[in-house]
Amino acid sequence: MGGNRRTRHGSPAATLRAALAMIGGVEAVSPVIATPPLGPSIRRFANAAALIRSAEPPPVLLARLKAIERSLGRRPGRRWGARPIDLDIVLWSGGRWRSRTLAVPHLAFRDRRFVLAPLARIVPCWRDPVSGRTIRQLLTQVDRRRPST
Template identity: 70%
Template sequence: MSVTSYIIALGSNRRGRHGGPRAEVQAALVAIGGVRAVSRIHETPPLGPSIRRFANAVAEVESGEAPEALLRRLKALERAFGRRPGQRWGARVIDLDIVLWSGGCWASRTLTVPHPQYRARRFVLAPLAEIAPDWRDPVTGRATLPLLHAVDRRRPCA
């Protein structure tokens, strides 16, 4: 397979062997390799049952791996960082998700690209807008910035 680009979402809300959540995200970026661009690290509120805030970022990564192969490598990195299976949206040392792929769509038993939930997740779209504001969703054809604005419009005013 030729070299393609992936958008990877990174998140952490638990201390690991590299330090706090920000340090875990930074260490994961180094471990992934092939990083062409990376957003700043955003501190975001937890979803679901977790009470700890998250450090979230998005990276554009170049790889010659097919989506399934990259997914296997990312899951192996999560395990190496100390991630254990557990409660959905619970505390985790690192979470690595393939969000988008320059090859368009991919669907298998274990992976769907684009990530089915990314269009509704500000913690993915805001960092993505920093590094790839014009990247188009292969399903809707909408660019990152309009997707982010749509999520912001749905948020209630405080």
């Protein structure tokens, strides 16, 4: 989950907290981390990960998450632009899910430190059903690929 625009709830971090309350079933939440944006946005993002319990299959959960995004001010717009909230399903206890509109695990999560770092704080030993690597191992790989400055 992430966002980089203020909403009626306040800062992006406050909006993340509001989204968590709306999602429900939250079993664990990572700390919020500030990350630089991908793409054209100039504002830093507030990112976090949450482990939730839900009996909903991934498409039903995704529809509910998108409704929550809309209620928090998310509107269709430029890809990777500024946004008040972004809620994604990254992993699922059922392993893989694939449909025309949804892929779980999230296709790009293995390459995104802003996803892996929060995940590693709450589920470091969870295994990616595609690679078999743990979240901690995937984070180590991403960190190794980053150029040192």
